[in-house]
Amino acid sequence: MIKTIIQHAKKHPGLIPQFFFASLGMMGATLYLIRLAKGPHVTLRDKKNNPEPWNHLDPTYQYKLVAINTDYKHLKKEGPDF
Template identity: 80%
Template structure:
């Protein structure tokens, strides 16, 4: 793959910045995902020592869930009454 990139870069020098920034972006994204996977709250990687990681969290821990509360009585009807 690198050999073909070098061949393309020799034929089209304008592609060199594109190859450079794409490589830097992919490398940065990879390291970022590795950093997230090794974070302090990620305990589910070790299933032998901690088979139920959700039991170790504090009851006030903010889970990454989306909760929308809507008062359904105040919603307007878009259709006719049958």
């Protein structure tokens, strides 16, 4: 594939900056995703030594939240009855 890109770039030298910046963008996106995946977050892998890992975090820690289902129209009540 790289050989094809090099041959194409020799025929059309004006595309060399485009190949460079596209590669740079893909590399930056990959590094960003790797940094996101390695970030500090709560995991439940060690259930014997640390069954509740969220209790060991600082109160000012900003959690990463994921909303799986944001369609709450199927709920009949807006909140709990106290």
